[in-house]
Amino acid sequence: MMRAEAAGWSLRRTLLGLVLSLTVTVWCFSAVVVYLDADTESRELFDQSLAETAHLLLSLANHELSEHAGRTAPALAESNNQKHNQYLLFQVWDGQHHLIYKNSGTPETPFVTDAEGSEGFGWIRMNNQPWRSYTSWDSAHHLQIQVVEPSSHRKEISGRFAYKLLLFLLLIVPLLVAGLWWLVNRVFRSLRQVTDDVAQRMPNDLRQLPLADAPDEVQPLLHALNRLFERVTQSRDREQRFTSDAAHELRTPLAAIKANLQVIQKTHNQHDREEALAGLTASIDRATRLVGQLMTLARLEPPYDKHLPMLPQDLANLLRDELPVWQQQADKAGIRLDVSLQTGLVRMDRDSLLILFRNLMDNALRYTPAGGQVQLSCSRQGDQVCLQIADDGIGIPEEMRERVFERFFRLSDANTPGSGLGLSIVKNIADTHQASLLLQQGLHGRGLSVCVLFGAYIQQS
Structure with a gap:
């Protein structure tokens, strides 16, 4: 009846899983950190761009007003800011709260209603979504500009960056798995060679396992196996020697017992029978003593002597x-x-x-x-x-x-x-x-x- 193999675990698969899990975890953590840092940087850049655009529009508005001597020129303002129309909305107000300039799609009510005397960034809600706002006055405090940008535009760019990070992860994981699998297999090749070597040996083949190509981490195991093989060889040699010696020494009293029994069976002389019986008793005593000493010697042989x-x-x-x-x-x-x-x-x-x-x-x-x-x-x-x-x-x-x-x-x-x-x-x-x-x-x-x-x-x- 074949003995069922014990359920075990694979060191190779465990090592591969741990390394891969650790690598993916570190990568994901790094990606999150990079994404958050990039998101913070992008917000600062968006705010800087929003402020620069506002100041540029405010300068254009001052220039247009000086050239037209107070007459509005909305068409000119719009044409000069086509690149902002897709995302940016702006309004230019004078000190009497009159709307001077705006681009298309911009309402005629102020984005920031309480912006009197205030400048800087803020958040407003318009069309059921958050917008980033920036308010600024010119140096003479005659004109105020309000510029807003939808947060969806910023999220779209951040989303594209996150998508690229995720795509890179999905592409790199298969390559990482293949590389780790190749590396682990190469490292474990020496163990497979040792396993094949031991599996193909005959029961009495106790040669030492080779250590030359084994990694440092495996050599203690191979050293221990070699020491075990050496002890088993010594034990086997002792048992073979013991058995051979015992058989040789028991041959003499057993031969004497057989000879005395033959004399007893064949002779009819009482004196010869008595001598044969005495010799038989002595041979049995000698064999008994020899067996007792052999048993004592066996009990004192390694490894039994370690338990005294x-x-x-x-x-x-x-x-x-x-x-x-x-x-x-x-x-x-x-x-x-x-x-x-x-x-x-x-x-x-x-x-x-x-x-x-x-x-x-x-x-x-x-x-x-x-x-x-x-x-x-x-x-x-x-x-x-x-x-x-x-x-x-x-x-x-x-x-x-x-x-x-x-x-x-x-x-x-x-x-x-x-x-x-x-x-x-x-x-x-x-x-x-x-x-x-x-x-x-x-x-x-x-x-x-x-x-x-x-x-x-x-x-x-």
């Missing part, structure tokens, strides 16, 4: 709790066990340290002959706590001491049965506790001394 609870405890108390069992075994084997325990507080996982201690004690008693001596001590050495187990048994040659921590390694002249996993387990537990192992010569110039150095736990006051 490390709590500050007295190492001497842990050893005291175990002493009766080992004292009994030492007495049974005819070995003298000397004990010296001082308080030593360390951060430890109690269960795994018990395994470490039992393996070291088991090795010491196993490889020390009857009449020999084993010393167990716990002492504080500066900022460290030392657990030391020394014996005067067969020992380990100095050139072989580094190899004894390898899995299934056993000395060729060791006659005592064993799996070769004990010290490998001890090394894993020591590493988990960030402790160091020191192998030296044992008691009386022979044997072996194993010292496990832990960092002492310092209680905060």
Whole structure:
């Protein structure tokens, strides 16, 4: 059954949408600001033009009146101002409120009825729409001009400007989308290459991903993936090694079990059957011990060792709790066990340290002959706590001491049965506790001394 794909979101589409939205928003905001600024500027220019036109018409009116000696000449006034007739309306009044000049379409009533003595800009309402007005007197205060312009004319020009801004936006957005789409696709091309590379790989292909063409923002992800591939490779190699070693080591006790069973099945001699049964029991015990050690070793392998609870405890108390069992075994084997325990507080996982201690004690008693001596001590050495187990048994040659921590390694002249996993387990537990192992010569110039150095736990006051 195929697993349904989880609903996700597209980084490419999200990035494109955000950039496009931000760009359009900034553009619209800028366009509004430009439009408002241009509208303000255009109003000032319109007012300036309106005032200049009024002053020009007022000068023409004075000139016409002086030439005609008081006779009106409306036709002349109109002909001189054809360019204003489309939008502008004007009136020229004398000091007695008589209309002197006006252009066509202009009413004969004043635009500004309360303009006596006033000058400047204003707003009036005429024909149901607002008009901009300007009123001014000549220097002798004999003639007054009133000029008005419809606001629709100004709005029409502002509207055309706004239309051009909007049209430019509508034209630029498709080009902007196309450009951003091309740019985002180009940026994400390296991610697509990585995706295709990983998708086409076989399950056991854990080669490192190339970093050369990846952008800086993607390289941390690729570095993390490469570190993951490296850890998975190491874990796979450890599992393959573990499985291979376990299969190799289990072959011997299983072969012995099979051989003893065949002897039991075929022989009719009671003595031979009893010997075969004893050998069968020993082979089963050896296989059971080996499986137990393999399971212990597997529990101490990364990443499971990271989950051990490390709590500050007295190492001497842990050893005291175990002493009766080992004292009994030492007495049974005819070995003298000397004990010296001082308080030593360390951060430890109690269960795994018990395994470490039992393996070291088991090795010491196993490889020390009857009449020999084993010393167990716990002492504080500066900022460290030392657990030391020394014996005067067969020992380990100095050139072989580094190899004894390898899995299934056993000395060729060791006659005592064993799996070769004990010290490998001890090394894993020591590493988990960030402790160091020191192998030296044992008691009386022979044997072996194993010292496990832990960092002492310092209680905060």
